[in-house]
Amino acid sequence: MSQTIGLDFLLEQLDQETPAGYFAGLHIRFAGPLVQYHTYDQKWIDYYTENGFALRDPMVAWGFAKEGATRWSAIKLPDLFGIFKKAAGYGLIYGVVVSCGKLSSRSIVGCARADREFTDEEIERITRLVRAIHEATDPPESLTDAQKEALQLIADGHRHAAAAAKLGISESALKARLNSARNRLMARTTAEAIQRAKDYRLL
Numbered sequence: 794m795s796q797t798i799g800l801d802f803l804l805e806q807l808d809q810e811t812p813a814g815y816f817a818g819l820h821i822r823f824a825g826p827l828v829q830y831h832t833y834d835q836k837w838i839d840y841y842t843e844n845g846f847a848l849r850d851p852m853v854a855w856g857f858a859k860e861g862a863t864r865w866s867a868i869k870l871p872d873l874f875g876i877f878k879k880a881a882g883y884g885l886i887y888g889v890v891v892s893c894g895k896l897s898s899r900s901i902v903g904c905a906r907a908d909r910e911f912t913d914e915e916i917e918r919i920t921r922l923v924r925a926i927h928e929a930t931d932p933p934e935s936l937t938d939a940q941k942e943a944l945q946l947i948a949d950g951h952r953h954a955a956a957a958a959k960l961g962i963s964e965s966a967l968k969a970r971l972n973s974a975r976n977r978l979m980a981r982t983t984a985e986a987i988q989r990a991k992d993y994r995l996l
Contacts, residue, residue, distance in 0.1 A: 799929060800926065800929045800930065800979055803922055803925050803926045803929060804817075804830055804926065806922055807902075807904070807919065807922045807923070807926065808832055810904065810915060810918055810919050810922065811832070811904040811905060811906065811919070812905075812906040812907065812908070813833075813884050813885050813886070813905035813906045813907045814831065814832040814833040814834065814885070814904075814905055815830075815831065815832055815833070815902060815903060815904040815905070816829070816830075816831040816833050816838070816902065816903050817829060817830045817831065817900070817901075817902040817923070817926065818853075818900065818901050818902070819900045819902075819926065819927060819930045820894065820898045820899075820900060820927070820930060820931070820932065821898070821899050821900065821901065822897065822898060826900075827930075827932060827989070827992055827993070828930050828979070828989075833883075833885065833905070834883050834884065834885075836883060837880065837883035837885065840879070840883075841876075841880075844874075846874065846876050849873065849874050849876065850876050851868050851870040851871065851872045851876065851877070852865060852868065852876075852877075852888070852890045852901075852903050853901055854870050855868050855870060855890060855892070856890055856891075856892035856899065856901030857892070857896070857899060857901070859892060860892050860893055860894075861891070861892065861893075861920075862889055862890065862891045862892075862916050862919070862920045862923075863889065863890060864887070864888065864889050864910055864911065864916075865877060865887070865888040865889065865890065865903075866887070866910065868890070880905070884905070884907045885905035885907070886905070886906070886907045886908075887905065887906050887907070887908070887909060887910045887911065888903055888904060888905040888906070888911075889903075889904050889911045889915075889916050889919060890902065890903050890904075891904070891916075891919060891920050891923040891924075893920075893923060893924050893927050894927050898931075900923065900926070900927040900930075902919075902923045902926075904919055929979070930979060932978075932989070932992075932993040933977050933978065933993070933995070935995065936974060936977060936978075936990065936995050936996075937973075939970050940970055940971075940973060940974035940977065941974075941990075941995070941996060942960060942970075943956065943960070943967055943970035943971050943974060944971065944974050944983070944986060944987050944990055944996055945996060946959060946960070947971065947983055947987065948987045948996065953967055953968065971983050971986070974986050974990070978990060978993075
């Protein structure tokens with residue numbers, strides 16, 4: 794099973810635990826996540842982003858201050874912008890936040906439901922899933938020279954045939970290198986792999 798398939802399975806499990814959705818900011822560095830996934834209502838995501846709530850969200854502040862898990866209702870940090878109340882208007886009424894990883898590569902995941910508080914057992918399961926997702930998305934320390942060459946040529950605008958010719962390999966061999974790079978970077982497309990390689994300073 795490839796890393797991407799494994800990650801997809803973990804995200805599906807997390808989705809099943811969160812009736813009103815989740816937002817996962819993974820390996821946050823330089824104030825932004827290297828990878829993010831969400832199943833929240835897109836209208837809430839757009840509203841949250843447009844208003845810059847990430848820098849003001851008590852849930853995010855708690856996630857940077859502590860590791861572990863807590864219900865939103867237990868967070869005692871001031872919510873000066875009424876973010877929790879605004880979120881409730883989009884069906885995100887009850888929630889839990891899970892934070893894990895070293896501060897230089899912290900993952901913070903918010904999970905929500907509309908009907909009731911999460912139980913302790915549900916929070917334990919969600920916490921295990923978040924930790925597994927954090928580990929599954931840990932950026933690789935390196936790519937092979939073959940992977941880097943293939944990605945770089947495509948990043949430079951070469952088509953597959955031209956890139957393969959430049960490397961002196963067949964087009965199918967080039968595609969195999971790109972596919973292995975996508976798997977290593979947990980990317981679904983070559984464009985996403987190129988961007989992640991740049992984000993991870995591997996390209």
